Amino acid sequence: MQTQSETTGPISPFTDLPGVLQFMQLLWAVVHGVERTSKRMTSDLGVTGPQRLVLRVVGLFPGMSAGDLAAILHVHPSTLTGVLQRLVAQRLLQRVDDPRDRRRAMLRLTARGARVNATTQGTIEAAVGKALDGVTVRDRAATRRVLERLAECLEPPSTQAKSDSPRKGQTYRRRSRGDR
Amino acid sequence: MQTQSETTGPISPFTDLPGVLQFMQLLWAVVHGVERTSKRMTSDLGVTGPQRLVLRVVGLFPGMSAGDLAAILHVHPSTLTGVLQRLVAQRLLQRVDDPRDRRRAMLRLTARGARVNATTQGTIEAAVGKALDGVTVRDRAATRRVLERLAECLEPPSTQAKSDSPRKGQTYRRRSRGDR
DNA sequence: CCCATGTCAGTATCACTGAAATAA
DNA sequence: CTTATTTCAGTGGTACTGACATGG
Numbered sequence: 001m002q003t004q005s006e007t008t009g010p011i012s013p014f015t016d017l018p019g020v021l022q023f024m025q026l027l028w029a030v031v032h033g034v035e036r037t038s039k040r041m042t043s044d045l046g047v048t049g050p051q052r053l054v055l056r057v058v059g060l061f062p063g064m065s066a067g068d069l070a071a072i073l074h075v076h077p078s079t080l081t082g083v084l085q086r087l088v089a090q091r092l093l094q095r096v097d098d099p100r101d102r103r104r105a106m107l108r109l110t111a112r113g114a115r116v117n118a119t120t121q122g123t124i125e126a127a128v129g130k131a132l133d134g135v136t137v138r139d140r141a142a143t144r145r146v147l148e149r150l151a152e153c154l155e156p157p158s159t160q161a162k163s164d165s166p167r168k169g170q171t172y173r174r175r176s177r178g179d180r
Numbered sequence: 181m182q183t184q185s186e187t188t189g190p191i192s193p194f195t196d197l198p199g200v201l202q203f204m205q206l207l208w209a210v211v212h213g214v215e216r217t218s219k220r221m222t223s224d225l226g227v228t229g230p231q232r233l234v235l236r237v238v239g240l241f242p243g244m245s246a247g248d249l250a251a252i253l254h255v256h257p258s259t260l261t262g263v264l265q266r267l268v269a270q271r272l273l274q275r276v277d278d279p280r281d282r283r284r285a286m287l288r289l290t291a292r293g294a295r296v297n298a299t300t301q302g303t304i305e306a307a308v309g310k311a312l313d314g315v316t317v318r319d320r321a322a323t324r325r326v327l328e329r330l331a332e333c334l335e336p337p338s339t340q341a342k343s344d345s346p347r348k349g350q351t352y353r354r355r356s357r358g359d360r
Numbered sequence: 361c362c363c364a365t366g367t368c369a370g371t372a373t374c375a376c377t378g379a380a381a382t383a384a
Numbered sequence: 385c386t387t388a389t390t391t392c393a394g395t396g397g398t399a400c401t402g403a404c405a406t407g408g
Contacts, residue, residue, distance in 0.1 A: 020309045021236060025252065026327050027308065028233065031211050032254045032399085033334030039373085039400060040336075048373065053208065056201065067389060072205065074212045079375050081391055086373085103383050103389045124334070128207065129200045131330040142322035147206050150311040154213030154304070156220070212375085219376060219397085228397065247365060259399050261367055266397085283365045283407050 037124050046090065047116055049124045050075075050083055055092060055109060055117040056125070063106040065098065092116055217304050226270065227296055229304045230255075230263055235272060235289060235297040236305070243286040245278070272296055 038049030045052065050073070057072060058064055066084060070077045084107070087093035092113035095105035109117060120126045132140060218229030225232065230253070237252060238244055246264060250257045264287070267273035272293035275285035289297060300306045312320060 018240070020305055020312065021240075023308055023312060023324070024233065024236075024305055026324065026331065027210075027214070027304075028230075029254045029331040030207075030327055030334065031214055033331050034207070034211055035374095035399070036336070037334050042372080050208075050374075053204065056204075060198070060201075065389080066391095070390095074209045075374085076376065077390060078377085078392080082374075085391095101384070101389080103381095105390090124207075125200055125204055127333040128203055128330065131326065131333040132200065132203060135326055135329065139322040139326055142319040143326040144203070144206065146311065146315055146319055146323040147210055149315065150308065151206065151209040151213050153307040153311040154210070154217050156216070215375065215398095222396085230398075245365085246367095250366095255398085256400065257366060258368080258401085262398075265367095281365080281408070283405095285366090 033127075034124055037122075037127060041123060044122050045116060045119060047087070047092065051087055051092075052116070052123060052125075054080075054083055054087060055113055058093065058107045059109050059114065059117045062108045065104040065106065067104070069107070087113070213307075214304055217302075217307060221303060224302050225296060225299060227267070227272065231267055231272075232296070232303060232305075234260075234263055234267060235293055238273065238287045239289050239294065239297045242288045245284040245286065247284070249287070267293070 034049060041052065042048050047055065053073060054069060057069060061068075066080055067077060070080045073080070075083075084093065084095075088095065090112075091110055094108045094110050094113075096108060098104040098106050135143075214229060221232065222228050227235065233253060234249060237249060241248075246260055247257060250260045253260070255263075264273065264275075268275065270292075271290055274288045274290050274293075276288060278284040278286050315323075
């Protein structure tokens with residue numbers, strides 16, 4: 001039952017955790033921060049973090065399909081179903097049948113959706129912007145590299161590259177149709 | 181209804197998103213990766229990511245209280261209650277009444293808990309270790325800085341420092357008793 | 361009495377698996 | 385018929401708020 005290794009001397013839980021664990025703590029702090037902010041957004045904005053991200057992306061690329069969105073957001077299509085339903089129920093998002101493929105729907109923002117989308121106050125994106133602001137270009141690039149590696153290492157073990165071929169988002173990719 | 185700004189020319193959803201959004205995509209990729217791995221761990225290990233982190237920390241600091249743990253993990257005490265219950269129900273964790281303060285319980289791993297704790301295969305920690313491995317010290321430090329900033333910016337607006345005094349885990353801090 | 365610690369009750373979202381419906 | 389796209393049903397965990405019990 002390991003008690004304290006990798007460090008020297010007596011340790012206090014609030015200062016030192018061994019190497020990787022320390023990073024884990026930081027990672028969870030960020031993950032929880034994201035989730036907490038997401039929850040707070042619900043009362044302030046009316047939408048959660050993932051929901052707003054959907055609005056944001058659909059705002060940039062009107063007419064996207066659910067599957068496209070799922071691939072971008074790295075979520076399972078069935079997860080997106082629920083998110084979209086809530087957005088539609090709130091009249092923030094609108095689905096229009098795709099004439100060329102009636103399994104799909106083209107997603108667009110409603111006027112209300114656009115309004116919510118325009119609000120940045122207190123969003124995760126705002127926090128990210130604030131955090132990134134005042135960080136050197138070098139550090140940003142480094143963080144990017146590390147996070148990309150991390151995301152890659154967190155991908156399902158199957159089909160996982162040797163950790164050297166980036167391979168892009170592997171998660172729920174399923175593209176097919178000509179890329180718009 | 182903004183369509184595409186901040187970038188030049190026609191864009192494809194799978195390549196370019198404007199600045200901060202790009203980072204958002206990466207961030208969500210990591211967050212989802214963490215959650216996905218956590219879920220997968222449930223079937224492979226029997227514990228989720230947060231659950232294992234609790235085991236990990238309690239393994240390092242036996243006798244911790246729930247509140248201490250909540251502060252370290254940056255979660256609300258009531259959230260921890262459920263996590264602890266599941267761990268106790270699985271006989272991975274054991275609570276012993278603290279003689280000096282009977283509201284508290286001292287947490288310890290059971291033998292089974294120690295065994296699970298020792299397993300690293302397929303854990304988030306393993307992925308983090310693998311990702312960090314082969315990253316320069318510089319990049320690690322940079323990432324650390326950025327993530328710390330980010331975590332800070334994601335903290336609730338109240339009691340938030342000027343972004344220069346690290347101030348340790350701010351989230352649900354409520355320490356009181358002498359730090360062991 | 362007041363504060364601290366922690367649990368309980370209730371609620372919501374997300375995320376998955378696996379199966380099914382619809383369309384290409 | 386086979387494949388693609390998406391939804392539906394069911395499950396579980398996390399995380400919160402707010403109230404409450406117990407102890408210092």
